[in-house]
Amino acid sequence: NAGVTQTPKFRVLKTGQSMTLLCAQDMNHEYMYWYRQDPGMGLRLIHYSVGEGTTAKGEVPDGYNVSRLKKQNFLLGLESAAPSQTSVYFCASSIHGRKSYNEQFFGPGTRLTVL
Amino acid sequence: AQTVTQSQPEMSVQEAETVTLSCTYDTSESDYYLFWYKQPPSRQMILVIRQEAYKQQNATENRFSVNFQKAAKSFSLKISDSQLGDAAMYFCAYRSGVLTGANSKLTFGKGITLSVRP
Numbered sequence: 001n002a003g004v005t006q007t008p009k010f011r012v013l014k015t016g017q018s019m020t021l022l023c024a025q026d027m028n029h030e031y032m033y034w035y036r037q038d039p040g041m042g043l044r045l046i047h048y049s050v051g052e053g054t055t056a057k058g059e060v061p062d063g064y065n066v067s068r069l070k071k072q073n074f075l076l077g078l079e080s081a082a083p084s085q086t087s088v089y090f091c092a093s094s095i096h097g098r099k100s101y102n103e104q105f106f107g108p109g110t111r112l113t114v115l
Numbered sequence: 116a117q118t119v120t121q122s123q124p125e126m127s128v129q130e131a132e133t134v135t136l137s138c139t140y141d142t143s144e145s146d147y148y149l150f151w152y153k154q155p156p157s158r159q160m161i162l163v164i165r166q167e168a169y170k171q172q173n174a175t176e177n178r179f180s181v182n183f184q185k186a187a188k189s190f191s192l193k194i195s196d197s198q199l200g201d202a203a204m205y206f207c208a209y210r211s212g213v214l215t216g217a218n219s220k221l222t223f224g225k226g227i228t229l230s231v232r233p
Binding site for chain 1: 124148158159162210214219220221226
């Protein structure tokens with residue numbers, strides 16, 4: 001049981017390049033999230049998904065797109081990377097049920113640098 | 116919108132001593148959950164402890180305990196018998212009890228860096 005995995009762990013991009021971050025979970029969770037972590041800012045929600053085929057915007061969605069074609073995968077895309085997108089990106093997943101903490105399980109993070 | 120405030124950016128504690136990390140939050144909801152996450156240098160987010168708002172009893176997990184003051188909207192973390200491995204960044208987080216859509220997200224504070232002196 002790998003939990004939540006993220007690919008890649010590190011990446012350096014030039015301004016204007018595109019890339020996709022992959023998140024995979026093997027816990028059959030309905031909900032998945034993408035957060036970004038910046039110094040002094042905590043983690044902020046970029047996009048989230050409540051199930052296969054559905055996505056929605058979070059607090060800081062500009063410049064990102066997401067897709068969830070399979071329940072276990074949640075992809076985060078940067079179409080034209082900008083230096084402001086230099087950050088550490090975390091994926092998380094959780095079950096959905098009213099009688100539980102619905103704890104979010106986090107991946108190990110991806111450090112992205114945009115030059 | 117809910118907010119979480121961690122006003123102390125850094126704290127230091129002597130090994131084996133006790134330290135308390137502060138967190139306050141603002142919400143108009145009555146049903147919610149509070150969490151403390153630990154982020155060591157490996158970057159992995161590790162859940163330390165959690166509290167349900169409607170439970171008056173403070174949560175404890177081994178050396179970690181919370182002081183949950185609902186009326187004051189305060190949720191502090193106490194680490195007893197501090198160990199070198201406790202050195203990390205700690206985040207306080209809030210989640211609504213309305214577990215639908217964007218309400219299921221975690222709202223994080225800015226974090227506090229804890230160092231442990233040997």
